[in-house]
Amino acid sequence: MVETREISALFTLIDDPDEEVFSTVSHRLVGYGRGIIPNLENLWENSPSESTQERIEMIIHRLHFSDLVVDFTEWKNSAYHDLLFGALLVAKFQYPDLQTTPVLQEIEKIRRNVWLELNSYLTPLEQANVISSIVYNYYNLKGQETVFTNPDDFFIHKTLQAKKGNALSNGILYLILCELLDIPVRAIQIPKHFVLAFFHNDYNPGSTNGQHNIHFYVDAATGQPFSHTDIDHYFKRLDIRSSARFFEPLNHVRIIQHLLQNLAKCFDSHQTAYKYDELMHLCQLLND
Structure with missing residues (x-):
């Protein structure tokens, strides 16, 4: 200028x-x-x-x-809320000059490797085993505990670069791959956890059948499947009464809000408080 x-x-x-x-x-x-x-x-x-x-x-x-406020507003108002694009917008908060092409290429490479191992005769559990085998064994993605000391743990491009992430960053990558592969996996609202669920193919979004819509669950950090019994034991251990709303899939806007809220926790010092406020502003921006 x-x-x-x-x-x-x-x-x-x-x-x-x-x-x-x-x-x-x-x-x-x-x-x-x-x-x-x-x-x-x-x-x-x-x-x-x-x-x-x-x-x-x-x-x-x-x-x-x-x-970024303009970009998030346009994403919110778009007809389709692309999860990968939403995750990249979050990454641009800290890395405004982020080049997205390498991220797209890396995800496409992983998608293709998974796709080559899939066929129409596999059961949902067999599909999950294929995804885990490629993503967590062949690609070597590692899961780690969710902590709020390093913002990079929440950015999808850093998860791909380091081949490690927490439940939220690994889970979003898992969801993106499943969406590209047309596999009905959704994030659900289990308290204090970011959990993925393999839904029945005939699932109706208006259904109130709760757990009956779901085959099984996946640990978003590690890709390991677990059962309805495991979920029930978790509720009993924490003295939580099960509710149908826990098993309703989160839409992409809510997932990105969840990502923003958790990322904001990394900026709780006096020096970085302005970043916390900005992230919460973005989160509020996505409200209906």
Whole structure:
């Protein structure tokens, strides 16, 4: 962007010690849109002050976040809420320059390897065993405990790069693959867990039959199947009364909200509280 007199004047005020002045300057610069980012990056490179560089980084972050709000709004208002695209939008919160093509290529490679081992005569459990064999053994995806110390654990491109993820990131990858392969696997609302379920092919979304719609369940982190009895034991252990709503599939918008809520927990310090607020803003944006 051509640096006008106004932009130059705003740049000279970035290091003003008055927070109110900086807030006004930041708001004005964000109003120019992402086209001003190269100018800000050049200013950052030529700034000897670390505090000024931090302020420039904050302005650049706000510019990216402004674009992300627009992208999430468009995704929410679209006719079809593509789960992979939603997960990539979440990753762009921390990695705004993320190149999506390598992610799409990697997922397609895994999908094709699974597809080559499937046939129309397999039972749902046999299908699950094929997926687990390819994804968790051949591809070597590892499951790890969900902790809130590293945001990268929740980003799909980082899960693919590191070949490890928690129940949420691995589970979303599993769901994306099953959707591409036309296998009726859905995430369900089991308390305190992100659980996948193999639904009957004739499942009716308006059904109230609860568990009767489901063949079995899958541990989203490891890909291991488990039974209705295992779920019942889990409820008894935690003294939870079973409810039909626990077995209703989560739609893609709710899954992405769940991802945003858990990612936000990684930013609970005073220094990163603004990121927590931004993620919760995105989460609220997806509400009906």
